[in-house]
Amino acid sequence: MVTLHINGLEVSAEEGTTLLEASRFYGFPIPTLCHLDGLSPYGACRLCVVEIGQGANAKLVTSCTYPVEEGLQVRTASSRVVKARKMILELFLASCPQSKTIQDLASSYDVRQQRFKQEHDDCILCGRCVRVCEEQMAAKAIGFRSRGEKRSLGTPFDLKSEVCRLCGACMYVCPACQLRCTYTEPDKAICGGCANLSPPCLEKNSFDDMMCYMEPCVACEIKKD
Amino acid sequence: MHPEHIREIIDHHEGGKKAGIISILEDIQAQYSYLPEEALKIVAEKTGRSLVDIYGVATFYKAFSLKPRGKHLISVCLGTACHVRGGPHIAEEFERQLEIKTGETTKDREITLETVNCLGACALGPIVTVDGRYFSNVTSPRVKEIIHKAKAGLDRVDIQTDERIFPVEVACPRCNHSLMDRHHYIDGYPSIRVTVSFGQKHGWVRLSCLYGSFSVDQEYEAPRDTVVNFFCPHCHAELIGASECMTCGAPMVPMLVRGEGGMIQICSRRGCKGHMLDLTGVNL
Ligand code: FES
Ligand code: FES
Numbered sequence: 001m002v003t004l005h006i007n008g009l010e011v012s013a014e015e016g017t018t019l020l021e022a023s024r025f026y027g028f029p030i031p032t033l034c035h036l037d038g039l040s041p042y043g044a045c046r047l048c049v050v051e052i053g054q055g056a057n058a059k060l061v062t063s064c065t066y067p068v069e070e071g072l073q074v075r076t077a078s079s080r081v082v083k084a085r086k087m088i089l090e091l092f093l094a095s096c097p098q099s100k101t102i103q104d105l106a107s108s109y110d111v112r113q114q115r116f117k118q119e120h121d122d123c124i125l126c127g128r129c130v131r132v133c134e135e136q137m138a139a140k141a142i143g144f145r146s147r148g149e150k151r152s153l154g155t156p157f158d159l160k161s162e163v164c165r166l167c168g169a170c171m172y173v174c175p176a177c178q179l180r181c182t183y184t185e186p187d188k189a190i191c192g193g194c195a196n197l198s199p200p201c202l203e204k205n206s207f208d209d210m211m212c213y214m215e216p217c218v219a220c221e222i223k224k225d
Numbered sequence: 226m227h228p229e230h231i232r233e234i235i236d237h238h239e240g241g242k243k244a245g246i247i248s249i250l251e252d253i254q255a256q257y258s259y260l261p262e263e264a265l266k267i268v269a270e271k272t273g274r275s276l277v278d279i280y281g282v283a284t285f286y287k288a289f290s291l292k293p294r295g296k297h298l299i300s301v302c303l304g305t306a307c308h309v310r311g312g313p314h315i316a317e318e319f320e321r322q323l324e325i326k327t328g329e330t331t332k333d334r335e336i337t338l339e340t341v342n343c344l345g346a347c348a349l350g351p352i353v354t355v356d357g358r359y360f361s362n363v364t365s366p367r368v369k370e371i372i373h374k375a376k377a378g379l380d381r382v383d384i385q386t387d388e389r390i391f392p393v394e395v396a397c398p399r400c401n402h403s404l405m406d407r408h409h410y411i412d413g414y415p416s417i418r419v420t421v422s423f424g425q426k427h428g429w430v431r432l433s434c435l436y437g438s439f440s441v442d443q444e445y446e447a448p449r450d451t452v453v454n455f456f457c458p459h460c461h462a463e464l465i466g467a468s469e470c471m472t473c474g475a476p477m478v479p480m481l482v483r484g485e486g487g488m489i490q491i492c493s494r495r496g497c498k499g500h501m502l503d504l505t506g507v508n509l
Contacts (some may be wrong), residue, residue: 143277146284156280157262163275 004072019063019074020048028076031085031105033092033175034126035064039135042127045092047105049084051075060084082109090114095121101175122176123153129170139163142170226257231267233448246272246282250289258294287341295330295337297375300354304343307350311364315351316340318368336375392434395480395489400460404480406431411440417480419464420456423447423495429458436489439498449496452476466490470499477501 001012006023013022018041023030033045043065050063052074060081063074075081089106094116096102102124106112127144130153134140141164145152155161234252246268253264260283269276283289301307301316316327319338323331330337344352349361355375363371392414396403406418409431416431421443428444430453447453455464455478466479470492477490477499492499 140275140277143275143281145281156265156276 002068002070004068004070004074006074007076013068015068017068019050019052019061019066019068019072022068023050023063023074023076030063030076031108032064033101033105033124034128036128036132036173039128039131041065042131044126045124046088047085049081049088051078051081085109086111091116092124095119096124096176098122099124099176124176125151125153126175128173128175129153132169132173137165137167137169139165139167226261226263228263228267230256230446231264232271235268235271237449246274246279247286250279250283254289258296259290259292262291290337293330293334295335297336297356297378298354299336299338299371299375300341300344301327301338302342302344302350302352302354303340304347304350306343306347307352310350312340312351314365315353315363315368318365319353319372322368322372336372391436393436393489394434394483396483397457397460397462397464398466398479398481398488399457399462399464401481402457402459403483404457405434409442411442412438416442418458420458420461421447421453422456423451423453432491436500436502447495450494452494455493470494470497471501472499473497475499 002015003010003012004022005011006019006026006028009026011022011026013025020030020032020035030048030050032048034042035045035048041064043062046062048063049060050066051058052061052066052072053059054073058080063076086109089102089109089111091114092099092102093106093111093114097118097120125144130143133142141161142153142155145154145156155164231253234256235249237252238249249268249272250260253268254260257264265279265283266276268274269279272279283291299319301312301319303312303316316338320326323336323338325331325336325338327338327340344354344359346352346359346361349359351363353360353363353371355371360367360371394403394405395417404417404419405415407415409416409418411431411433412435414434417434418429418431421428421430423445426445426447430441430443433440452475456462457464464478464480466477466488468477468479468490469475470477473492473494475492475494475497478493480489480491481487482489482502488503490501490503
């Protein structure tokens with residue numbers, strides 16, 4: 001057992017747990033986006049930042065990847081932390097404004113506007129889908145491609161994957177695109193992307209071949225220029 | 226692309242167990258100038274990793290290309306130093322003259338144009354490299370000449386100016402019969418024709434007669450690293466001497482140099498570049 005202080009409260013946690021787990025266990029909420037119970041920590045979204053250390057040595061770390069340490073002083077909602085989270089949320093709003101998850105998080109931090117160039121991406125590269133596909137479905141059908149600005153998610157060569165079982169877990173866990181398509185049989189499908197009652201994918205005869213959660217839906221995609 | 230060939234490359238890296246994916250991909254790219262889709266699938270299958278991972282690596286590094294590349298690669302440096310010295314203008318000029326965009330290949334598959342960030346010779350910028358050879362202080366008027374040289378093949382240009390590369394005429398050390406083949410040219414010179422055998426295969430191979438050039442033309446593609454036996458096509462004696470390659474230890478293949486006299490030795494291992502010119506005992 002490791003003893004540490006979270007927001008001034010002395011707590012103990014099992015060695016190897018993360019700050020996020022410990023804080024949540026003791027009732028200190030921390031917002032997360034790329035973290036998902038059951039998947040390996042990834043540390044991509046930075047939303048879970050907390051402040052550790054004292055005085056000049058204080059620094060921000062991602063709680064989802066930082067293991068508990070003996071005697072650590074953790075602050076989960078200091079002004080510095082809140083400021084950082086607000087900035088991160090603004091950046092998310094700038095790239096993925098249509099995501100309900102991001103909108104909710106932003107409003108809970110009272111972020112009502114963002115100051116960056118508005119884009120309409122449908123991916124924040126949090127990697128949840130990649131990890132769920134690999135770690136829970138043991139499929140490894142999708143992954144990251146390229147790097148930097150060009151980094152994107154999808155299947156190799158953008159072809160229909162041979163190992164994908166159309167389980168839909170990737171879109172289920174996606175915080176940005178939200179369950180777009182609800183079923184893989186035409187008569188049971190409801191497109192959740194824009195509440196469109198006659199999604200164009202149904203009109204195509206090759207419904208089975210479509211993996212609309214990997215491709216932007218033709219109907220609801222906001223045209224990127 | 227031959228699936229067999231890709232498998233050989235992977236086997237060469239111990240099936241990807243010890244050596245990493247990157248070096249396998251590098252070798253494939255060196256062979257085909259790009260990474261064919263099929264090849265990546267074979268790599269995934271043989272190394273037991275998923276295609277997603279291989280594809281991720283292949284797209285992550287700029288050195289890998291998934292599209293066929295031209296025979297020659299022109300890289301224009303746009304690093305900080307070259308940028309302020311006018312690198313972007315040079316790049317534009319190349320785009321205009323080659324009628325392609327950066328990252329593309331000309332229709333005739335001759336030249337691929339790319340921009341890079343610093344080639345490590347900042348003081349001499351703007352830098353342009355063609356197939357790894359540097360051109361310094363490049364100005365727009367020189368672009369045309371560089372394209373011309375790239376097309377002619379820098380090896381050819383070098384042959385005329387580099388005195389370490391020169392043509393030799395060789396003969397069989399046993400029967401003294403000339404090994405030159407005047408009907409087939411390699412590198413613009415008559416080639417050297419010998420018979421080779423490896424495994425179950427017997428066939429001819431033509432070597433460049435330029436000392437220092439490794440161009441070959443062969444009936445059967447010998448897998449990398451196989452030690453090949455060389456024979457004289459006239460007296461059928463095996464061309465084998467007492468010495469071993471200083472680089473890899475395989476037996477050296479001796480051939481008599483005509484005119485000047487002396488011996489030329491080349492390494493018998495496919496892919497090894499060990500060679501030497503032995504003029505001892507010759508009165509120059
Ligand atoms: S939840 Fe910790 S970085 Fe995303
Ligand atoms: S910036 Fe061009 S060589 Fe360094």
